[in-house]
Structure formats: structure tokens, C-alpha cells
Amino acid sequence: MTMRIAAFDIRRAVLDRKQPLDEAFARFTRELSPRDRAFVRALVALSLRRKGQLDATIDACLTHPLPASAAAARHVLALGLTQVLFMGTADHAAVSSSVDLARARGFERQSGLVNAVLRRVLREAEAFRQRTATARNLPDWLFADWSAAHGADTAAAIADALLDEPPLDLSLRNPAEAPLWAERLDATLLPGGTLRCRPAGAVEDLPGFAEGAWWVQDAAAALPARLLGDVAGKRVADLCAAPGGKTLQLAAAGARVTALDRSAPRLSRLRDNLARTGLTAEIVAADAAVWTPEAPFDAVLLDAPCSATGTLRRHPDAAWIKTPADVAALHAAQRTILESAARLLAPGGVLVYCVCSLQAAEEAAAPPPGFAADPVRPDELPGWEFALRADGCLRTLPCHLPEQGGLDGFFAARFRRG
Ligand SMILES: C[S@@+](CC[C@H](N)C(=O)[O-])C[C@H]1O[C@@H](n2cnc3c(N)ncnc32)[C@H](O)[C@@H]1O
Secondary structure: HHHHHHHHHHHHHHHOOOOOOHHHHHHOOOOHHHHHHHHHHHHHHHHHHHHHHHHHHHHHHHOOOOOOOHOOHHHHHHHHHHHHHHOOOOOOHHHHHHHHHHHHOHHHHHHHHHHHHHHHHHHOOHHHHHOOOOOOOOHHHHHHHHHHHHHHHHHHHHHEEEEEEEOOOEEEEHHHHHHHHHHHHOEEOOOOOOOOOOOOHHHHHOOOOOOOOEEOOOOOOOHHHHHHOOOOEEEEEOOOOOOOOOHHHHHHHHOOOEEEEHHHHHHHHHHHHHHOOOOOOOEEOOOOOOOOOOOOOEEEEEOOOOHHHHOOOOOOOOOOOOHHHHHHHHHHHHHHHHHHHHOOOOEEEEEEEOOOOOOOHOOOOOOOEEEEEEEOOHHHOOOOOOOOOOOOOEEEEEOOOOOHOOOOOOEEEEEEEO
């Protein structure tokens, strides 16, 4: 029961109080074993990924709405239905644990309803799955934004891709060792050197983690740093760097990296990652919008703070927490940081702006003052030509590489100082 109670508390915190899933998860699962935590995470994440279908199922089963005082009983129904419809939990376990959960969280009066709804959906599970298959599991504004930016068919393909758990992608400290680690990790090698796998256990227990042979980084997230070209021996600023995936890439490629972030806790994760992999970088805790270095850089990578809608496969909560107002505010902050980042470069220096967002408003397609666009050529990213737009910007989508398990959504643009 403690697992279901934790799942309920987390789902309520995310959807009713707009708390990020990671935060709520950390708070409500402290007492649980690693195995139980994994179950809770999978259950809540799936109940967020399938929120539209679950809501449609609940609405079809209720003859009148839940009273306002028991509105949160909807989470009990949603979590029970997630198990019945999408997790293959044993029938009696899903029903009885949901009834117990209703009682445990003060919905004694709704426990009969929970029992009746779950039993009905169990009897007609396939019919309900089909009936709700076209329900949208995303807020309307997000889907409308993607349709306008990427086309309605692509928006639908993105929505489909978000229903699946993403694979685990790893970047290697020494790319020449790819065949060795591909075999040890039972991974496939993607163009550019990312290893892709679907391990059963925890990342920390995988071969190569302790000795820092690799770090976790989605294949799409590994592309923007490559747009800086050969960085060996160059002074490179990595702005908004923590937890450091791109810092590690640049350091492994021989750059003299300054990694800047304003979050001390996130920088300590970056420090841990550097220590584990044996790589080095200068670390600066500062606001990228105002920081001034002593000397200019040869190259700057700006991984700007963003709505993170490109990583919804990992963080399905963001769809229900972020709003159009957040995107507008982020756009303004991104422009400010971009202009500030531009001031760090020596003449001829290269600036890459990137975001893990699917929103067109967060794409900085226009160069900052004194810079010109430097379109990415297809021969720079062999195997990734599909992700290059006609304007020379990089755009990956969750529905890309569907056979291999999809990608995070990233946008990147490259500019050069005149
Ligand atoms: C998308 S994450 C960066 C991921 C990182 N580049 C990587 O590859 O692992 C965005 C980061 O921006 C940082 N950030 C947000 N606003 C900032 C600002 N004004 N100055 C510096 N860092 C900022 C956040 O603390 C966060 O760590």
C-alpha cells in the first residue's frame, strides 16, 4: 500500500500543485526500497504519459462528476486504470489496492465507485483501450504549437513517440572504445558514437560507470557540442553547463573548458561527473546573463534554460506543468543570455545556441548583433542529415529514428562573429 500511497501523493503534487516529478518523487519515496521506487516511478510516469486516455476512460465511466471535496479521488482511479489498461497488473491486485488506496487517502465514500469503475474497465479493457486510442495525451496548447511549428502529421508522430519509455544513451570518454563497450553493454552504436541500450538495472551498476568510461547523454543532446568543430586546444565556454554532459564531451575532445552554471547543487553533480570520468574543466558559479570573463573565448556553447518539452519522454510531467506564459518568459531570458554569450567571443569565434525544446518560440534562428548565421553542412554530421533544416539549423524530434527508439527534441543554431 505504501507504494500506491506514494504514487498518489506524487501524482497529486505534480498535477494539482505543479511540482516537478523529480522533486515530488524524491520527497515521497524516501522510505521505499530501490525496487519499490522503480515501480512507483514507472506507475506515475505512465499515468502522466497516458493522462488523456485515462481521463477519457474515467469520464466515460462516471455518471456525474466527483464532488469538489473528493476531486483528488480521480488520481486513485487514474493510477488503478494505468495498472489495468497499460501495465498488465494482476486484476485483483489492481482493484483491491485501488480500493484500499481510496480509503487510505480519505475517500471512503468513493471506494465503492473506485471498485465499480475498475471492475467495469477490467471487463471491457480492450474496448476502452480502443475507444480512447485517439484521445490526446497532451494539453491542447502544446499540440497546437507543435502543429504550427512542425506540421499536424509530425505533431501527431511526436505525441505517439512520447508514449514510449526512451532507451538509455551513453557517450564514451574514448570513442575508439565503442566496439568494446557496445559488446559489454549489449548496446548498438548510433552515428556519431552514441551507444544505445535498454539495461534492466540501475545506471550506477552498469559496467564502465564506476571507472567513468561513459556518461548518460541522449544521442540528440550529443550533437550541439559537435557543431563547434575541432575544439582540441581551444578555449571553450560551456554556458548553462550542469550537470555537464556537454562539458564532458568538450573536455574529452581536448578543449580547455570553462563550465558555467548558476545552480550550486547542479554544479556539484558536474564536479562528480568530471571526477568520475577523470576529465577537467574550470568551474564557474555565475549568472550567464551578466558574467564577464578576463579573456575572450574561441568558442561558446550556450545550452539555454528552456521549457524542456524535447525531453518529455523522460519527464512527462513537464507537459502538465509548463504553460504558454512560461515559454514566452523563457524566450525573453534566452535572448538576453544569447546576447551576453555573444560578448564572450573573440573575432571569428563560433557560438552554438541550443535548447531541448520543441517550441518554435525558443529557437534562436536570428544571429545576435555582430554575428552571422553559420549554417551546419550535412557532411559535418554524417548519419544525421535528416535532422538538418534548409536554414542550416539542427532540429531533432522524438519521432526521429523511430526504429531505434526515438530521440530527444533539440534545436541548435550556429553563429560566427564577424
Ligand atoms: C538544459 S540545462 C543544461 C544541461 C547541460 N548543458 C548538460 O549538457 O548537461 C540548463 C541549465 O541552465 C542553468 N541556468 C539557468 N539559467 C541560468 C543563468 N541565467 N545562468 C547560468 N546558468 C543558468 C540551470 O541551472 C541548468 O543547469
